[in-house]
Amino acid sequence: MRIEPTILLMITFLPALGGLLMLTLPAKKTNLLRWSALAVSLIPLALTAWLWFAFDRNSTEIFQFQTQLAWFDAIHSSLHFGIDGISLTMILLTTLLTPLAILTAFNIKDHIKTFMILFLLLETGMLGVFVSLDLLLFFVFWEIGLVPMYFLINQWGGEKRNYASLKFILFTMGGSLGLLLAIQMIGVVSGTFDLVAILRSWPGLTTGMLFGLQIATVKAIAFWAFVIAFAVKVPVWPFHTWLPDAHTEAPTAGSMILAGVLLKLGAYGFLRLVLPLFPAESHTYAVWLGALAVAAIVFGAFSAAGQKDFKRLVAYSSINHMGFVVLAIAAAAYVGGSSDEALRQSATIAVNGAVLQMFNHGLSAAGMFFLVGVLYDKTHTRLLENFGGLFAILPVYGSILLFMSMASLGLPGLNGFVSEFMIVRGTWPIFTAFTVISMIGLLFSGVYVLKALKLVLHGPLNEQWAGKVNEISTREIIVVTPLILLILSIGIWPAWIVEVINQAVMAWL
Amino acid sequence: MQIPWISILILLPLATGMVLLALPAGKLKLIRWLSLATALVTFVISVLLFVTYDKVAAGYQFIEKMDWLPVMGISYHVGVDGISVALELMAGIIVLSGVLVTWQTSDRAREYFSFLMFLASSVFGVFASLDLFQLFFFFELAVFPKYLMIVMWGSPKTREYGGMKLTLYLFLGSVVALVGVLAVYFQSGLHTFNLLELEQAGFGLEFQRLWFPFIFIGFGILGGLFPFHSWAPDGHVAAPTAVSMLLAGVEMKVGAFAALRAGLMLLPDGMRFWAPLVIILATINVVYGAFIAMIQTDFKYVIGFSSVSHMGLVFIGFATLTPEGLTGAGLQMFSHGIMTALFFAIVGMVYDRAHTRSLSELGGLYKYMPIAMFGFVVGGLVSMGMPGFSGFVAEIPIYIGAWKTFPASAIIAAISIVVTAAYILLVVRKVFFGETPEAIKPGLTDMTLRDKIVVIGLSLLMIAIGIVPSILTPTIQAGVSHIITLLGGA
Numbered sequence: 001m002r003i004e005p006t007i008l009l010m011i012t013f014l015p016a017l018g019g020l021l022m023l024t025l026p027a028k029k030t031n032l033l034r035w036s037a038l039a040v041s042l043i044p045l046a047l048t049a050w051l052w053f054a055f056d057r058n059s060t061e062i063f064q065f066q067t068q069l070a071w072f073d074a075i076h077s078s079l080h081f082g083i084d085g086i087s088l089t090m091i092l093l094t095t096l097l098t099p100l101a102i103l104t105a106f107n108i109k110d111h112i113k114t115f116m117i118l119f120l121l122l123e124t125g126m127l128g129v130f131v132s133l134d135l136l137l138f139f140v141f142w143e144i145g146l147v148p149m150y151f152l153i154n155q156w157g158g159e160k161r162n163y164a165s166l167k168f169i170l171f172t173m174g175g176s177l178g179l180l181l182a183i184q185m186i187g188v189v190s191g192t193f194d195l196v197a198i199l200r201s202w203p204g205l206t207t208g209m210l211f212g213l214q215i216a217t218v219k220a221i222a223f224w225a226f227v228i229a230f231a232v233k234v235p236v237w238p239f240h241t242w243l244p245d246a247h248t249e250a251p252t253a254g255s256m257i258l259a260g261v262l263l264k265l266g267a268y269g270f271l272r273l274v275l276p277l278f279p280a281e282s283h284t285y286a287v288w289l290g291a292l293a294v295a296a297i298v299f300g301a302f303s304a305a306g307q308k309d310f311k312r313l314v315a316y317s318s319i320n321h322m323g324f325v326v327l328a329i330a331a332a333a334y335v336g337g338s339s340d341e342a343l344r345q346s347a348t349i350a351v352n353g354a355v356l357q358m359f360n361h362g363l364s365a366a367g368m369f370f371l372v373g374v375l376y377d378k379t380h381t382r383l384l385e386n387f388g389g390l391f392a393i394l395p396v397y398g399s400i401l402l403f404m405s406m407a408s409l410g411l412p413g414l415n416g417f418v419s420e421f422m423i424v425r426g427t428w429p430i431f432t433a434f435t436v437i438s439m440i441g442l443l444f445s446g447v448y449v450l451k452a453l454k455l456v457l458h459g460p461l462n463e464q465w466a467g468k469v470n471e472i473s474t475r476e477i478i479v480v481t482p483l484i485l486l487i488l489s490i491g492i493w494p495a496w497i498v499e500v501i502n503q504a505v506m507a508w509l
Numbered sequence: 510m511q512i513p514w515i516s517i518l519i520l521l522p523l524a525t526g527m528v529l530l531a532l533p534a535g536k537l538k539l540i541r542w543l544s545l546a547t548a549l550v551t552f553v554i555s556v557l558l559f560v561t562y563d564k565v566a567a568g569y570q571f572i573e574k575m576d577w578l579p580v581m582g583i584s585y586h587v588g589v590d591g592i593s594v595a596l597e598l599m600a601g602i603i604v605l606s607g608v609l610v611t612w613q614t615s616d617r618a619r620e621y622f623s624f625l626m627f628l629a630s631s632v633f634g635v636f637a638s639l640d641l642f643q644l645f646f647f648f649e650l651a652v653f654p655k656y657l658m659i660v661m662w663g664s665p666k667t668r669e670y671g672g673m674k675l676t677l678y679l680f681l682g683s684v685v686a687l688v689g690v691l692a693v694y695f696q697s698g699l700h701t702f703n704l705l706e707l708e709q710a711g712f713g714l715e716f717q718r719l720w721f722p723f724i725f726i727g728f729g730i731l732g733g734l735f736p737f738h739s740w741a742p743d744g745h746v747a748a749p750t751a752v753s754m755l756l757a758g759v760e761m762k763v764g765a766f767a768a769l770r771a772g773l774m775l776l777p778d779g780m781r782f783w784a785p786l787v788i789i790l791a792t793i794n795v796v797y798g799a800f801i802a803m804i805q806t807d808f809k810y811v812i813g814f815s816s817v818s819h820m821g822l823v824f825i826g827f828a829t830l831t832p833e834g835l836t837g838a839g840l841q842m843f844s845h846g847i848m849t850a851l852f853f854a855i856v857g858m859v860y861d862r863a864h865t866r867s868l869s870e871l872g873g874l875y876k877y878m879p880i881a882m883f884g885f886v887v888g889g890l891v892s893m894g895m896p897g898f899s900g901f902v903a904e905i906p907i908y909i910g911a912w913k914t915f916p917a918s919a920i921i922a923a924i925s926i927v928v929t930a931a932y933i934l935l936v937v938r939k940v941f942f943g944e945t946p947e948a949i950k951p952g953l954t955d956m957t958l959r960d961k962i963v964v965i966g967l968s969l970l971m972i973a974i975g976i977v978p979s980i981l982t983p984t985i986q987a988g989v990s991h992i993i994t995l996l997g998g999a
Contacts, residue, residue, distance in 0.1 A: 074836050074982045075906050136905065140896035147890060150934070154942070166934055173893075174927045181923050184905070188912040211916045 005067050007051060008081040011044045011091065012127045015098070018043070019120030027113045034106050037116035041099040041123065048095040055088055057499050062507045063133060063196065077136040077193040085504035086271055086355050087130040089497065090264055093362040094130065096482065097260040098123045103479050104370055105253035107377060108156060115156060118148040119253065126261050130268065135183045136193040138273070139176070142265065146172055149254065149262065157249040164242075164249035171242040175232030178225030185222060186277075199276055206280070223281035226274050227289070233266030234322050236289075237296040247315035248382075252373025255311070259318050260366035264358045267325045271351070275329070279336045286334035287431075293330055294434045294441075296323035301444035305451060310375070310382045313452055314368045317408065320445055321361045321416075324423050327438055328354035331427040343430060348505055350426025355501045357419035360407075360490065364416060367404040367483045371397075374476050375456070378469040384452065389461030390469070397472040398457045400480055407487045409449045410442065415490035513573050515587045518554045518597065519634045519647075522547055522604075526626035534619045541612060544622040548605040551629065555601025559984065562594045567987035569639065569705070570594075577643075582701035586640040591988025592769070592839045593636040595981060596762055599846040600636065602970070603758045604629045606963045607751035610854045614662070614749075621662060624654035625751055632759045641690055641771060642702040648728075648767055649683055651760065652676060655752065662749040671747025678740035679731055682764075686727025686771070692720045693775055707775055708995055714778050721779025725772035725787070731764025733820040734787075735794040742813030750857030753809070757816045758850035762842045765823050769838075769992075773827055777996045780830060785915070787828040792918045794821025799925035803932040808859065808866040811936055812852040815892060818925055819845045825918060826907040832986070832993055834910020839985035840903035844974065848891045848900065851967040855881050855888070858960055859940065863949040868936065873945035877953040882941040884964035889933035891971050894926050898975035902982075 018040030025033055056064060063082035071079040083091065101119065108115050125148065128141030146169055154165035187193045189210060190201055210218045232239040243263075247255050275282050300320030307313040328350040335347035374397065375390075376382050391398035410416040420442065427435045490497060525547040529540055562570055572588035589597060607625065614621050627650065634647030659672035694702060697710040730737040741761070745753045773780045780787075798818025805811045819841070826838025858881055859874060860866050875882040891900035911919035945953070956964070974981050 070979070072902065072905075072978045072982070074978070074986055075833055075909055140901070143895060144897045147895060154938070162938060166931075166938075169934065170927060170931060173930050177923055177927055180926075181908075181920055184908045184912055184919065185916070188909055211912075 004054070004065055007047060008065055008067055008083065008131045011047050011051070011095070012081070012124055012131055014043050014047075015040060015120040015127070016124035019117040022113065022117050022120070025113065027111075030112050033113050033116055034102075037120060038099055038102050040120060041095075041102050044123070044127070045095040045099060048092050051083075051088065052092060052500070055085070055500060055503075057085075057503050059503060060507060062504070066133070071137070075136070075187070075193070076191065077134055077187075079137060080133040080194055080196070081131040082133045083131055084507060085500040085502065086268065087504075089355055089359050089501055090130045090261075090268055091127060093264065093359050094123065094126050094261050096486075097257060097362060097366050100366065100370075100479050100482065101253040101256045101260075103475065104256060104373065105251070106475060108251065108253075111155070115152070118151055119257075122148040122152070122257065126257075126265065129265050133195045134193050135187060135195055135198065135273075138195070139180060139183050142179075142269075143173070143176060145262070145265075149258065152254040153246060153250045156251040156254070159249070160245065161249045164245040167242045168246040171232055171239070175239065176229045179229035182222040182225035185218070202277055203279055219278060220281055223274070223278040223285070226269070226278070227285075230266040230269035230274065231292070233269070234263055234326060235266065235296075235319065236292045236323075236326055237299055237319070238292075240296065240300075240319050243319060244312050244315045247318070247369070248309065248311045252369060252376070255369040255373070256366040259315070259369055260362040263318060263322055264362060267322065267329065267354065267358055270326070270329045271355070275333055275336060282333035283336055286330045289333065290327055290330035290431050290434050293323045293326035294437050296320070296326065297438045297441035298444075301441045301448060305444060305448040307448075308384055310384055310387075310452060310456065311369070311372045313384070313448060314365070314372055317368070317445065317448065318361070318365050320441060321357070321365070321408070323441070324420060324438065325354045325357050325361070327427055327431070327434060328357070328423040331430040334430055346426045346429045348426070348502075349422050350430070351505045352498055352501050353419050353422025353426055355505075356490070356494065356498060357416075357423060359497065360415040360419045360487075363483050363486055364404060364408040367480060367487075368408055370476075370479060371401050371404055374472060379465065384455040387456040387462060387465075388459045389457070390465065391457040392461050393466065393469065394471055396477075400472065400484070401457065402453065403484060403487075404480075405449045405453055407491075409446055413491045415487045415494075418490060418494045514554050514558060515571050515589065515637045516573055518551055518558075519587065519630055519637060521550060522626040522633070523630040526623045526630065529619055529623035529626065532619060534617070537615065537618055540619050540622055544608050544626065545612075547626060548608040548629070551633065552601040552605040555598045558589060558594050559598040562589065562591065562984060562987075564591065564983045564987045567591060567990055572639070581642075582699070582703065583642045584640055584703065585643060586703060587637040588639045589637055590991055591984045591986065592842075593766070593988070595839060595843050595984055595988075596636045596766060596846075597633060599762070599843050600629070600632045600759045602967070603754055603846060603850045606850060606854060606967065607754045609959045609963050610754075610857060611749065611751040612959055616662065621658070624658050625755075627651075627654040628658075628752070628755055632755070632763055635763045636766060638770075639704045640702045641694070641704055641707060644704070644767060644771065645683070645687065645690055648763065651763070652679060655756065655760070658752045659744065659748045662752075663747040667743065667747045671743040675740045675744035678737065682727045682730030682737070684727075685723050686767070689720050689723030689727060690771065692723070693771075696720075704770065704775070710775075712776060712778075717776040717779035718782045721772060721776045721783055724776065725768045725780070725783070728764050728767035728772060729824065732761050732768060732824065733764070733794070733817050734824055735790045735797065735817075735821070738794065738798070738817045741817055742810055745813040745816065745853070746807065746809045750853060753853040753857070754850040757813070757853060758846040761816060761820055762846055765820065765827075765838075765842060769827060774992060774995055777830075780828070784828040784830060787824055788911075788915045788918050791821040791824035791828060792921050794818060794824065795922045795925045796928075799928040799932070803928055803935075806868050808868055808871065808936065808940060809853075809856045811868075811932060812849065812856060815852075815929070815932075816845070816849050818929070819849070819892070822904060822907050822922065825911055825922065829907070829910035829914045830996055831910040831913050832989055833906040833913070835989045835992055836982065836985050837903055837906030837908075837910060839988060840899070840978075840981060841907060843981060843985075844891060844899035844903040844971065847967050847971055848888050851884055851888045851964065851971075854960070854963060854967075855885050858956055862952045862954060864952060865949060868939045870946055870949065871940045872943040873941070874953070875941040876945070878956050880956055880961045880964050882937070884968050885941065886937060887968040887971060889937060891975070893930040893933055896975070897972070899971040900975075902975055902978040
């Protein structure tokens with residue numbers, strides 16, 4: 001049997017299947033539970049590695065490895081999977097971060113079985129979003145990931161976990177309400193939920209009446225419904241307020257996935273659905289989106305600089321970094337359909353940069369949250385003022401933190417620099433003023449990172465920790481090593497990943 | 510000769526109920542096992558009917574007919590279509606679950622199980638009726654067991670009020686419906702109550718418009734249609750657990766189903782004319798029910814009002830008169846039946862142990878009853894229409910139907926999704942997580958094996974439908990296709 005037609009099904013559903021099988025394991029055998037969860041999560045990673053090499057980088061087909069099964073015939077929705085370069089990059093990010101997060105969660109003490117099973121279900125939910133080529137199925141996976149995440153925060157989170165988890169789920173569900181309605185509406189108008197078919201018919205629908213309104217009005221409303229749902233998830237200012245709470249209260253492994261993958265779902269939604277389905281509306285409203293992105297970059301950086309809690313600081317930095325992704329998307333949206341060759345080329349660079357930035361931020365944010373978690377486990381505090389001079393007693397940890405912070409800051413030679421440079425280069429000719437302002441935001445991201453490093457690692461040693469905190473453990477080093485290697489490899493030779501992304505960008509831009 | 514499955518399904522519980530009454534009250538064991546055996550047989554028959562129903566041929570199947578009162582054109586006439594066979598299955602599941610979770614009832618157990626059997630017989634009868642008079646007969650048959658069970662075994666504080674209110678509302682509804690039924694009988698000029706013939710009678714437009722509300726609203730009262738819904742929360746809360754399960758799970762569907770069979774299917778033009786009003790009322794059901802559920806302080810009232818909210822979606826599905834909307838309504842009747850039965854079963858289990866239903870006096874129960882928490886969370890996710898669970902599969906077609914006819918109602922009704930998420934999550938947190946108050950600790954024990962089987966079985970069924978909708982949809986669609994023909998269109 002050939003592997004191609006089923007590989008996406010396997011990658012997507014194996015984690016959930018493994019999770020269900022884990023139900024049969026005894027709850028007391030903690031080591032068995034930990035290792036089996038890790039083993040299950042490594043299978044999709046191995047399959048993704050195979051997929052990465054089998055993927056045709058020069059294909060002009062938009063979607064590869066397509067597979068279609070009957071699912072909900074009554075309303076013409078089917079299990080239609082397929083990937084392009086953008087989804088493949090995101091799948092790699094997900095399958096890579098999940099085992100690392102599970103390894104991180106080896107120190108969870110309560111209800112380890114439930115925790116691991118929820119985590120594997122979460123992986124299936126996230127992967128499903130990236131492979132779905134059916135609008136309804138996209139929504140199914142989009143929402144289904146919320147449930148495990150809610151419980152991860154609610155059950156294993158910090159002190160304010162009740163508040164944070166409820167806020168997280170209500171914000172996201174509230175945001176996706178419009179998405180659900182808009183998807184239903186498009187399904188009714190198109191007579192199918194199949195994305196490939198809708199991409200062919202929906203954007204061309206420009207004249208006539210729908211539901212007693214001009215079709216342009218209906219489309220504008222649907223456009224904003226999509227945008228708000230994805231903007232909440234990214235999050236774009238001013239829809240971001242759930243994020244610092246959720247990230248701060250989530251357990252470390254949860255924060256890693258939340259920042260590493262879940263935020264990318266929003267940006268992915270823009271690229272996969274908003275721009276292709278609403279080219280005209282995207283062009284019209286791109287400036288607004290760009291302005292919000294700039295606000296996210298600037299306010300995110302300022303807010304991060306003002307935080308006293310290390311984890312909250314990292315959380316706000318995510319808003320700042322994801323702002324660049326949205327800025328690039330807004331620029332591409334503005335250019336969409338334009339015939340100016342130079343502008344189109346800039347947009348191509350911007351979108352490539354955006355996807356790479358998504359991947360990079362996934363690595364560095366997961367790394368940062370992990371390191372904050374490691375420190376918290378040792379000291380049981382996250383307040384920056386309680387640290388100080390830790391470099392002296394934790395040289396290995398200190399070096400890794402330094403490295404990760406530099407990656408997050410965008411030091412040349414590391415991954416963040418490449419993607420941020422591509423975005424800035426791509427958006428400059430399109431949104432010059434926005435780009436200039438956001439580069440000032442970039443400056444401030446230097447400020448908050450350095451502030452954190454200074455307060456944690458440098459200065460006089462806070463005596464209360466002397467002799468009380470241990471150096472980073474081998475397990476923890478194993479978690480962070482793949483991140484470091486990838487950060488370096490993208491920083492030094494980005495082509496290996498950009499060529500995959502570019503396939504998708506060239507195919508639809 | 511073919512075995513008369515449906516007659517066994519209807520008459521066996523009736524017979525058991527009578528035998529039970531004749532037994533000596535002390536034979537507790539015999540009473541319980543006899544009820545369980547009956548419930549098991551009806552369950553197996555309902556599964557058998559569902560599985561062997563020919564979805565491709567569609568139409569009415571397993572038909573049995575016998576003259577009863579030929580002078581009046583009344584006959585004993587049963588059979589199922591795609592929708593009713595699914596509802597029979599749901600009823601079979603819930604009756605069995607109801608017997609299992611109230612197994613321990615020892616106060617006048619003989620009467621309790623006997624009345625439960627009468628109630629079961631009544632609902633099986635309504636779903637299978639192909640004779641309008643007979644449908645009405647079985648519809649009314651449920652009133653006495655319901656009233657008596659609420660008043661005798663209900664929660665002491667409100668049982669008289671709740672029982673009386675429920676009975677009066679339903680009585681009013683059935684009188685109104687009866688007037689409509691008789692009007693249909695006389696107008697048709699066919700001198701028959703045979704639904705299959707009445708369907709083809711071709712009533713005039715004026716007649717349909719005038720009499721449709723009598724039948725639809727009369728029966729719809731039992732379905733909880735706004736503004737006649739207020740019996741539902743009070744009745745559900747006052748009732749003992751198994752009756753709440755049957756009331757909210759099955760009886761509300763009986764109301765909606767009768768409104769469909771006798772209202773929509775006989776007077777389709779009437780439905781078309783009144784659809785905007787029904788949509789408005791049903792949309793109020795959905796949104797208002799959800800908001801009211803959110804402010805309740807009693808665990809059981811939350812679920813009571815959530816039923817009001819969810820039944821609204823069934824009526825929206827009816828009023829869209831589209832294949833999608835009707836399919837969704839059928840799915841929602843099934844899904845909501847299972848879900849709300851599960852909810853009420855869990856509420857009952859919690860109450861039996863904690864002796865309180867006040868949300869502020871409960872907490873931390875997951876440590877004592879983890880399976881109950883699992884079931885409640887699954888039910889909650891179904892309730893909030895979370896993808897991957899049966900609620901989503903049911904709601905999506907309803908919304909699609911609404912988009913095709915009344916887009917505004919789809920948009921307004923969708924508000925309830927977030928409200929539902931909020932109240933369900935709050936209830937889960939208050940009841941199952943957090944600290945356990947000292948006052949309730951002494952009574953807390955884990956659930957019995959019977960309870961666990963019920964909770965896990967119902968939960969898995971809802972997940973299965975959510976993941977593989979085709980377990981249920983083709984059957985429902987087979988029923989809907991016939992309705993669409995009656996509506997005179999493809």
